[in-house]
Amino acid sequence: AQLASQGLSPRSLGRKLSAWRGFFDFLAEQEIVAHNPARQIKAPKMPSRLPKALPADDSQRLLDFPQEGPTAARDVAMMELLYSSGLRLSELIQLDCAYHPQALGWYDAAQAQVHVLGKGSKRRVMPVGGKAVKAIDAWLKQRDEWLQKQPGGDQNALFLGTRGQRISARSVQHRLASLGLATGLASRLHPHVLRHSFASDMLQSSGDLRAVQELLGHASIASTQIYTSLDFQRLTAVYDQAHPRAARRST
Structure with missing residues (x-):
């Protein structure tokens, strides 16, 4: 929510969330953490990309x-x-x-x-x-x-x-x-x-x-x-x- 309030797009938020999930997955595999807290965070809904058409x-x-x-x-x-x-x-x-x-x-x-x-x-x-x-x-x-x-x-x-x-x-x-x-x-x-x-x-x-x-x-x-x-x-x-x-x- 804090990152969204800073103006980051849903796509940028999604990339950051993916990176954090990967990081915590690694920590879980190394038994440094018990579970991956990032897995509980829902990814932001991506807006539909409108096709580019010429006037x-x-x-x-x-x-x-x-x-x-x-x-x-x-x-x-x-x-x-x-x-x-x-x-x-x-x-x-x-x-x-x-x-x-x-x-x-x-x-x-x-x-x-x-x-x-x-x-x-x-x-x-x-x-x-x-x-x-x-x-x-x-x-x-x-x-x-x-x-x-x-x-x-x-x-x-x-x-x-x-x-x-x-x-x-x-x-x-x-x-x-x-x-x-x-x-x-x-x-x-x-x-x-x-x-x-x-x-x-x-x-x-x-x-x-x-x-x-x-x-x-x-x-x-x-x-x-x-x-x-x-x-x-x-x-x-x-x-x-x-x-x-x-x-x-x-x-």
Whole structure:
């Protein structure tokens, strides 16, 4: 209680309690103390970590940022698809260009959909937005040129690395982090931020929690409900800026 009154966070308190428990466990093993008094202290409840999502304007700024270089078409297609369909990074990199019996996930150009295999081997079908479709079309044309230069390249994978093999998760993370720095939006921008942004924007626009749950592939509605906290934070920010009596909230 004394440490909490000094302003230590629940996470810091939890670390200290863990250290004391380990220390007294050692003393008990050495028979210096009869029992571990720290075991009787309840660990502080950890607050739920809210997912980090970009405001809608920042998402558009990120996706509209002009990219250059040999991987630009691929990178634009990946970012557009991550945000358009709310994919996990693992779902993105497993996508193939079309269905085949061994495909874990694939892009259906005719239907503008992606079929993905999510957590728990749960399969779902996601729509692909118009801008993402255009970006993928542009990338597919360049992808053919890449494969011509890399005869041993992966003929199935939708997104390729510069050596013609299926792109790695680390490469996608690196490209998005670089883009975050270039746009000035974030120093460490992770692909999952685009999934969170997709979820938050969809929930804010539709208000349909169940639909967003299905789109994200969450097994439990509780996993999706956390995004309502993000929307409440935004509403609170609007209130603080707009309401003439809102100044009382900070006093």
